Amino acid sequence: AQSVAQPEDQVNVAEGNPLTVKCTYSVSGNPYLFWYVQYPNRGLQFLLKYITGDNLVKGSYGFEAEFNKSQTSFHLKKPSALVSDSALYFCAVPLNNNAGNMLTFGGGTRLMVKP
Amino acid sequence: KAGVTQTPRYLIKTRGQQVTLSCSPISGHRSVSWYQQTPGQGLQFLFEYFSETQRNKGNFPGRFSGRQFSNSRSEMNVSTLELGDSALYLCASSSGEASGNTIYFGEGSWLTVV
Numbered sequence: 683a684q685s686v687a688q689p690e691d692q693v694n695v696a697e698g699n700p701l702t703v704k705c706t707y708s709v710s711g712n713p714y715l716f717w718y719v720q721y722p723n724r725g726l727q728f729l730l731k732y733i734t735g736d737n738l739v740k741g742s743y744g745f746e747a748e749f750n751k752s753q754t755s756f757h758l759k760k761p762s763a764l765v766s767d768s769a770l771y772f773c774a775v776p777l778n779n780n781a782g783n784m785l786t787f788g789g790g791t792r793l794m795v796k797p
Numbered sequence: 798k799a800g801v802t803q804t805p806r807y808l809i810k811t812r813g814q815q816v817t818l819s820c821s822p823i824s825g826h827r828s829v830s831w832y833q834q835t836p837g838q839g840l841q842f843l844f845e846y847f848s849e850t851q852r853n854k855g856n857f858p859g860r861f862s863g864r865q866f867s868n869s870r871s872e873m874n875v876s877t878l879e880l881g882d883s884a885l886y887l888c889a890s891s892s893g894e895a896s897g898n899t900i901y902f903g904e905g906s907w908l909t910v911v
Contacts, residue, residue: 714896714897716899716900718902723907724904724905725801725803725887725902725903725904725905726887726889726902727902728899728900728901728902731897731899733897772840776896776897777842777853778896783828783829783830783845783847783853783889783890783891783893783898783900784830784842784845784853784855785832785840785842785889785900786842787839787840789839790839790840
């Protein structure tokens with residue numbers, strides 16, 4: 683079964699410092715990987731996805747993610763954190779490789795950016 | 798282009814009652830899926846509809862059901878509500894034609910069962 687794991691429940695970073703939110707995956711076949719962000723009392727917002735091609739994927743709000751096949755990781759990064767980046771971040775992968783709107787999510791990582 | 802719209806945003810129901818939640822997908826999207834989010838279980842897939850047919854189903858009891866209309870709008874229904882059904886219910890839409898399609902979520906419907 684396809685799955686993702688987020689090993690950190692919370693990440694703390696100072697404003698202006700680089701941030702990394704970790705995600706590892708377990709899939710059969712070609713991986714399709716997604717990152718979403720959830721602000722308090724809101725739905726999920728799409729940040730970026732990896733389908734194929736360049737290992738560095740650029741997304742919304744200055745975020746990027748690095749796909750690493752040998753380490754089966756897809757870590758989310760940003761060069762300079764903002765207080766407004768504080769939110770809950772989810773990594774996700776399709777439940778299977780068939781066409782379908784079905785994702786399985788990691789447990790989420792709460793990012794706290796302190797001024 | 799309007800995003801995924803869910804109604805109502807907040808509702809409170811009593812144990813044993815039933816509830817219907819509504820979702821309007823992004824224009825042109827034929828796939829609509831539903832997810833339940835709780836602090837304990839995280840985000841879990843409920844079911845997916847594509848062109849008015851249930852295409853995929855998660856591991857939830859039969860009290861949870863849904864349907865999709867010809868205009869791609871979708872509803873989900875939960876019957877005989879239990880306290881544990883209190884959750885954020887998220888609707889998501891995509892074109893649904895390939896596994897890597899971007900999936901867009903609505904703001905969710907907060908259900909509290911008392």
